[in-house]
Each structure stands twice: as structure tokens, then as C-alpha cells.
Amino acid sequence: MNLCPKLRRAIRLSFCAAILTISFPAVAQSPSPVAYTVSLSSPDQHLVEVQIILPAGSAQRELQLPVWNALYQVRDFAQYVNWVRAKDRSGHPLEVREVDKSCWEIEGTKGGAIVEYQIYADAAGPFNAQLNAHHAFFNLAQILMYPVDARSVPLNVRFSHLPEGWHIATVLASSSNEFSAANYDRLVDSPVEIGNFKEADFDESDGHFRVIVDADSADYDMAGIVAALRKIVAAAIGWMNDRPFETYMFIYHFPRGPAGGGMEHAFSTAIDVSADSMKQSLDALTGVTAHEFFHLWNVKRIRPQTLEPIDYTKENYTRALWFSEGVTSAAEGTIRLRAGLLDEKQYLYRLGEQITELERRPAHLTQSAEESSLDAWLEGDSYYHRPDRSVSYYNKGELLGVMLDLAIRDASHGQASLREVLQWMNANYAKKGRFFHDSEGVREAAETVSHADLTSFFTKYVAGTEEIPWNDFFRPVGLRVEAVPAIVADAGFTASRNFDGPMSVNAVTFGSEAERAGLQVGDTIVELQGRAAGRESRQELIRLNPGDTLTVRARSRRGAERELKWKVGIRQEISYEVKNLDQVTEQQRARRAAWLKGEAQSADANSAGIQK
Numbered sequence: 260m261n262l263c264p265k266l267r268r269a270i271r272l273s274f275c276a277a278i279l280t281i282s283f284p285a286v287a288q289s290p291s292p293v294a295y296t297v298s299l300s301s302p303d304q305h306l307v308e309v310q311i312i313l314p315a316g317s318a319q320r321e322l323q324l325p326v327w328n329a330l331y332q333v334r335d336f337a338q339y340v341n342w343v344r345a346k347d348r349s350g351h352p353l354e355v356r357e358v359d360k361s362c363w364e365i366e367g368t369k370g371g372a373i374v375e376y377q378i379y380a381d382a383a384g385p386f387n388a389q390l391n392a393h394h395a396f397f398n399l400a401q402i403l404m405y406p407v408d409a410r411s412v413p414l415n416v417r418f419s420h421l422p423e424g425w426h427i428a429t430v431l432a433s434s435s436n437e438f439s440a441a442n443y444d445r446l447v448d449s450p451v452e453i454g455n456f457k458e459a460d461f462d463e464s465d466g467h468f469r470v471i472v473d474a475d476s477a478d479y480d481m482a483g484i485v486a487a488l489r490k491i492v493a494a495a496i497g498w499m500n501d502r503p504f505e506t507y508m509f510i511y512h513f514p515r516g517p518a519g520g521g522m523e524h525a526f527s528t529a530i531d532v533s534a535d536s537m538k539q540s541l542d543a544l545t546g547v548t549a550h551e552f553f554h555l556w557n558v559k560r561i562r563p564q565t566l567e568p569i570d571y572t573k574e575n576y577t578r579a580l581w582f583s584e585g586v587t588s589a590a591e592g593t594i595r596l597r598a599g600l601l602d603e604k605q606y607l608y609r610l611g612e613q614i615t616e617l618e619r620r621p622a623h624l625t626q627s628a629e630e631s632s633l634d635a636w637l638e639g640d641s642y643y644h645r646p647d648r649s650v651s652y653y654n655k656g657e658l659l660g661v662m663l664d665l666a667i668r669d670a671s672h673g674q675a676s677l678r679e680v681l682q683w684m685n686a687n688y689a690k691k692g693r694f695f696h697d698s699e700g701v702r703e704a705a706e707t708v709s710h711a712d713l714t715s716f717f718t719k720y721v722a723g724t725e726e727i728p729w730n731d732f733f734r735p736v737g738l739r740v741e742a743v744p745a746i747v748a749d750a751g752f753t754a755s756r757n758f759d760g761p762m763s764v765n766a767v768t769f770g771s772e773a774e775r776a777g778l779q780v781g782d783t784i785v786e787l788q789g790r791a792a793g794r795e796s797r798q799e800l801i802r803l804n805p806g807d808t809l810t811v812r813a814r815s816r817r818g819a820e821r822e823l824k825w826k827v828g829i830r831q832e833i834s835y836e837v838k839n840l841d842q843v844t845e846q847q848r849a850r851r852a853a854w855l856k857g858e859a860q861s862a863d864a865n866s867a868g869i870q871k
């Protein structure tokens with residue numbers, strides 16, 4: 260999935276949360292598993308009916324529906340619960356009492372109980388849950404409540420009333436139509452696609468891979484996708500020297516219209532790429548896929564302590580997203596380079612774009628990478644995305660990953676790199692079932708592999724907001740960053756999207772043509788230049804020339820849609836480009852070659868360089 264005293268800390272401890280804390284370790288003795296049946300009998304109404312069979316246990320049980328999942332945002336899935344009812348094993352109704360908006364208490368459950376509820380699910384994309392006439396895709400945490408005293412016991416799920424011809428794809432263990440998981444966390448880390456999808460399989464690097472595609476067959480070429488996936492998984496597994504799974508599943512949707520994004524899981528990923536973009540090239544698909552696949556290590560297994568245990572009742576605050584997300588983006592670049600899906604020129608060009616994005620946001624001087632991580636929970640709010648309010652932990656985190664890699668190479672004379680940091684964290688945290696302590700844990704790993712004191716790097720650039728001295732980092736690989744002033748087209752507004760959500764205007768330049776045309780902060784951009792607004796709209800805006808007419812279909816906060824037209828203006832802006840130094844030495848060349856491979860320099864090559 261692609262901040263501090265300022266935040267109101269949610270200290271309201273719900274009854275459910277209190278029970279969770281007290282009873283967590285004591286529940287493993289429950290003999291029979293909790294059994295769910297998910298009925299898909301009403302696809303046209305997008306209504307899912309869930310039945311939960313609770314085994315015999317205590318006289319009073321609580322059921323909690325998570326308030327967040329898939330995005331670091333509280334989305335209160337309970338808003339979609341139409342009703343909840345319960346009965347005992349003989350069919351006598353039991354009293355259901357709502358404890359808070361996401362928690363229900365049931366009396367008389369000593370002999371077991373049957374709980375039923377109806378929940379609406381119609382949000383498309385990898386971060387959501389949806390049932391419609393075409394398919395079902397579920398992040399199960401968004402539709403399945405868990406018994407608060409039995410979150411860590413085995414669970415079974417059965418899907419019933421499937422429309423004719425639909426199949427089920429998920430990594431959950433199955434026997435016929437029944438799926439099981441060791442506990443609720445594992446269950447809900449396994450998205451489920453149900454419908455008429457296409458499937459391909461392949462083996463690579465001793466692992467088995469399943470590719471599920473639910474899209475119009477005219478919009479993609481399965482053989483091309485499989486060929487790209489082989490390169491990505493081989494490059495990533497080779498780079499980490501590890502394959503912590505037997506089978507891994509890719510679930511793809513290529514919707515018409517706006518789309519884009521991916522969600523990582525321990526043994527699978529769900530990814531949306533727009534059909535338009537698939538027709539142009541596989542670039543968007545390979546980028547998101549390399550990112551999500553690398554997450555199977557970074558965040559799913561190399562995991563910050565602050566995300567564990569998952570608190571489904573409120574925010575899990577973490578300072579580590581610059582690493583868990585941003586460094587995953589840095590790894591994405593390295594994996595694509597190693598896979599031959601990106602060359603040096605493209606890689607350096609993209610790096611320049613990332614530096615430009617960070618430097619153009621005034622908030623890079625006021626919000627640190629750690630604060631941006633904590634503030635992830637504000638990303639559903641449009642104002643938060645303003646350039647003077649926030650930086651992205653993806654953007655700054657990726658750059659920090661690249662700079663940390665260069666700093667480690669410098670400090671260790673090329674003998675260590677980011678690869679060794681990640682492998683060390685994999686060996687010392689993931690493989691030992693331990694979680695790392697946010698930025699401190701990353702520093703510990705980086706200092707261990709480099710034998711250097713990196714306090715200043717972490718203080719200034721990770722916890723602090725000091726300007727990153729790009730040239731100091733890039734010099735050892737023979738590169739420099741050049742600020743290139745340019746007169747650029749100015750649309751007169753900035754807009755942002757919350758992952759795969761709609762495009763929302765968060766700033767309109769005072770006195771601009773956009774303002775005169777009537778565009779307002781809070782408007783949703785429905786169409787841009789006659790095309791549905793989505794992931795590609797940013798590129799569309801970048802391609803504009805001064806004097807072009809911009810046509811926007813905008814929806815106001817009150818829902819009224821109107822078409823607005825205005826002439827694109829100009830402003831001066833600085834772009835940053837990563838370029839060769841005037842003279843690049845042999846040593847710098849060797850360091851750069853190793854850096855672009857994501858590898859440390861061999862002792863021989865390095866000492867040869869130094870002797871020279």
C-alpha cells in the first residue's frame with residue numbers, strides 16, 4: 260500500500276478492546292473451530308449474509324468487526340452492517356446488544372451460538388470488498404466479525420450460493436468448498452476472488468505461482484504477464500536469497516476506467532491496473548507487482564513491532580512506513596533493474612522525478628518521514644495531501660532507501676549495501692519471529708552490516724527534516740543532481756487521490772484561471788480532457804502546454820456536476836535531474852555498477868579499485 264502531538268490519540272478504550280487485551284493469551288484451548296458461512300445469494304443487491312457458528316464457551320461473547328484493514332485508514336466497515344441477530348444451538352433467539360459501533364455482545368452462548376448478519380459490499384479494488392453480478396472480491400476483515408475471545412483459534416469459512424459457473428481463488432487451505440486458517444489474522448490476510456476468472460500457473464526458483472486474472476480477455480495477454488512475473492519473482496528471490504513460501508498467488512483486475520493499486524499479503528497480492536494502461540505497456544503492472552511481491556518480506560515478515568498485534572479497533576500508529584512502504588519502493592526499482600525490466604537511464608530518470616516530487620513540496624521542511632508514517636491515518640482527508648501539509652512516506656521513504664544504500668556503501672567501502680540490511684533483518688527478525696523497533700531497528704541493522712555510526716543519517720533525514728545533500732550521496736557513484744529551472748504549464752490547482760479513490764481538488768491557486776472558471780477546493784474531478792479521472796490523470800496534467808484549454812467535469816461537495824473550461828497558465832518550477840559527473844573515475848564506475856545491481860562490491864574488485 261503504496262505525525263505526534265498534533266494527532267488526537269484515540270484513547271477511548273472500547274469494551275471490545277479491553278476484552279481483547281485481557282483474554283488474548285487464554286483462548287487457545289477452544290476445541291472446535293469457529294465456522295463462517297458467507298452467502299452470495301444476493302449479488303445484484305451487493306448483500307452478503309454471514310453466519311458464524313460459535314462453539315460452546317463462555318456465557319457471554321463479543322463480536323468485533325474491524326474498523327480498518329488493507330489501508331492505514333479507519334474506514335468503519337460497520338457502517339455496512341444492516342442487522343445482527345443470534346440464536347442458540349436449539350434455535351432460541353439470544354439477546355444481541357451493540358457495545359459500540361463495531362462491537363456486539365451476545366448473551367446465553369455457553370452451549371454455543373449461531374450469529375447471523377447482513378453486510379453490504381460494493382467497493383471495487385484491491386483495498387475493498389465487493390459482491391456484484393460479475394464477481395466477488397473480498398478482503399475478509401471487511402465483512403467477517405471475529406469473536407473477541409477467539410481471535411487466535413482455527414477458523415473455517417465456506418462460501419455458499421455461488422452463481423452458476425463461479426469458482427473460488429484464495430491461498431487459504433481448502434478441502435472442497437471449505438477453507439481454513441490457523442487464526443483470524445491469517446484468515447483475513449488471504450483475499451478471495453470468486454467468479455469466472457482465468458488462471459495460469461508457473462514454477463520459478465523452486466516456488467509455485469498462481470496467476471488469477473478477472474478482466475476482459477481483450478485487455479491483456481496472459482503469456483506476456485507470466486513472462487514478466489517469472490523475471491520479477493526470480494529477481495526478488497535471488498536478491499533476498501530466500502523464498503519463504505511454497506505457493507504464491509497473484510490476483511489481477513484490469514478495470515475499464517480509473518483504477519490502480521495493489522495490496523500485499525503474506526502469500527498473495529491483489530492488484531488493479533486500468534485496462535487503458537495495460538494496452539499501452541506492462542510497465543504499470545510490473546512496477547506494482549515488484550512492489551507488492553517484495554512486501555512478502557518487507558512488512559509481512561520483516562515487520563515493525565508497532566503494527567503488532569494488529570489492533571482492529573483503532574489505529575496502529577507506526578513510525579516505520581517510510582521503511583515498510585518507501586524502502587519497498589526502492590527495492591521495487593532494484594528488482595526491476597535486476598529483472599531487466601528497467602535500464603540505468605530509466606532508473607535515473609525516475610529517481611530525478613522522485614527528488615523533484617519531494618523538493619517541490621514545502622512540507623519536506625516541516626514533516627519528517629517518521630511523522631508522515633504516523634500521519635498515514637489522515638490520508639483519507641483531502642486537505643492533508645496539500646504540498647504544504649505533508650510529504651509522502653512512499654516518496655521520501657524510497658529516496659531514504661536509496662540514500663541509505665549509498666551511505667552504507669560509502670561507509671563500508673562498497674562491502675555492504677541495502678541488500679545486506681534487508682537480508683540481516685530477514686534473518687534476525689523475520690526468521691526468528693521477532694518484530695523490529697521502527698527506525699531504531701533499521702538503524703541497528705544498517706550499522707551492523709556497515710560497521711559505521713549512522714546516527715546522523717537517521718537523526719537528520721528520517722526523524723528530522725533537514726535538506727538531503729543529494730550530491731554528497733551520489734558523488735561516490737559518479738552522479739550529481741542538477742536543478743533545472745523551467746517554465747511549465749500551470750493548471751491552477753492541485754488534486755490528489757486516496758489510493759484508488761476519486762480525484763479530489765485540495766488547492767486552487769489564488770487568482771488563477773482555474774479559480775475564475777469556478778473550480779473549488781473539495782471538488783471531485785470526474786473527467787479530465789474527456790477521460791475518466793484516475794491514476795493516469797497526473798500524467799495528463801504534466802503533458803499540458805501553456806495556453807492549452809483544460810476541460811474538467813467536476814462534482815461539487817453537494818453533488819452537483821458541471822463542466823469547466825479554462826486556459827492553462829504558466830509558472831516557473833525547478834526539476835531535478837540525476838546526471839553524470841563531468842569526470843567519472845573507474846572507482847565510481849565500479850561502485851555504480853554494483854549499486855545498480857543491488858549488490859555489494861566483491862572484496863577483490865573493491866581492493867583493486869582502491870589500489871588504483
Ligand SMILES: [Zn+2]
Binds near residue numbers: 260550551583584587
Ligand atoms: Zn506498498
